[in-house]
Amino acid sequence: MGVTSSFDDPDVAAAYATWRARELAWLLGYPFLLRALEEGGGRGPVLDVGCGHGEVAVQVARRFASPVVAVDASPAMLEVARREHADPSVTYHQAEGRRLDFLDTASMGAAYSAFVLLMQPSRAALQELADEVGRVLRPGARFAVLDMDHSRSTLLARRPAAEGEQITVQVGDTEIHDYYWLPETYTEIMAKAGFADVHVEWLTWEGTADPALFSWRDRAPGPVTCSLVVLSGTRR
Numbered sequence: 358m359g360v361t362s363s364f365d366d367p368d369v370a371a372a373y374a375t376w377r378a379r380e381l382a383w384l385l386g387y388p389f390l391l392r393a394l395e396e397g398g399g400r401g402p403v404l405d406v407g408c409g410h411g412e413v414a415v416q417v418a419r420r421f422a423s424p425v426v427a428v429d430a431s432p433a434m435l436e437v438a439r440r441e442h443a444d445p446s447v448t449y450h451q452a453e454g455r456r457l458d459f460l461d462t463a464s465m466g467a468a469y470s471a472f473v474l475l476m477q478p479s480r481a482a483l484q485e486l487a488d489e490v491g492r493v494l495r496p497g498a499r500f501a502v503l504d505m506d507h508s509r510s511t512l513l514a515r516r517p518a519a520e521g522e523q524i525t526v527q528v529g530d531t532e533i534h535d536y537y538w539l540p541e542t543y544t545e546i547m548a549k550a551g552f553a554d555v556h557v558e559w560l561t562w563e564g565t566a567d568p569a570l571f572s573w574r575d576r577a578p579g580p581v582t583c584s585l586v587v588l589s590g591t592r593r
């Protein structure tokens with residue numbers, strides 16, 4: 358079964374690649390994902406599930422001095438990736454539904470996925486994706502995920518009544534559709550897919566902001582409820 362999403366639209370793919378809010382994710386998102394991946398210690402080919410326009414894949418290839426197998430369901434996104442983030446260490450592949458049949462079982466040393474689980478329309482789809490990542494990872498390999506804890510989001514106009522409901526997110530001038538999942542669900546799904554020690558980290562500003570900025574106030578800001586999370590687990 359194919360995967361269709363807003364990202365199949367070339368206008369959305371182009372808008373996402375130039376979306377200014379992505380710079381924020383480089384402050385309070387991707388660095389935490391890459392740290393979780395690094396702490397996994399795995400080496401060898403790294404899998405990027407839902408690589409989008411390839412910006413993160415190129416950074417991972419350089420930082421880890423490793424080949425990156427970057428997979429996406431959207432031909433429009435892959436076109437942007439091949440054009441704007443071509444790199445000899447990164448190979449881009451079109452996903453076959455949620456399967457990675459072109460990859461052998463236990464052939465990857467690590468995997469990561471950023472803002473992709475939140476696009477899956479059902480629990481079954483989430484499980485299928487996690488199972489497939491589990492299949493292609495070697496035992497002991499790390500799977501790290503950057504995603505949203507929508508229950509902490511201040512951006513939702515309306516909190517959905519139930520998990521799995523579709524929500525709309527503004528990307529520049531266009532809208533994309535995501536789904537309201539909670540980190541507890543991701544944890545369950547990863548555990549069921551054969552990952553041990555699944556851990557959720559809620560990201561905070563600490564360590565990312567210059568303390569001198571807080572000299573304007575008689576105390577530093579209190580804990581911030583950030584809706585970004587990093588999950589990681591180790592393939593059994």
Ligand SMILES: C[S@@+](CC[C@H](N)C(=O)[O-])C[C@H]1O[C@@H](n2cnc3c(N)ncnc32)[C@H](O)[C@@H]1O
Binds near residue numbers: 409452455472476486
């Ligand atoms: C929000 S974008 C994130 C792209 C990239 N990971 C980043 O952080 O910039 C989500 C991407 O996941 C892709 N995607 C969604 N479901 C997928 C699936 N089941 N398999 C592969 N790619 C998927 C979409 O086509 C889209 O390019």
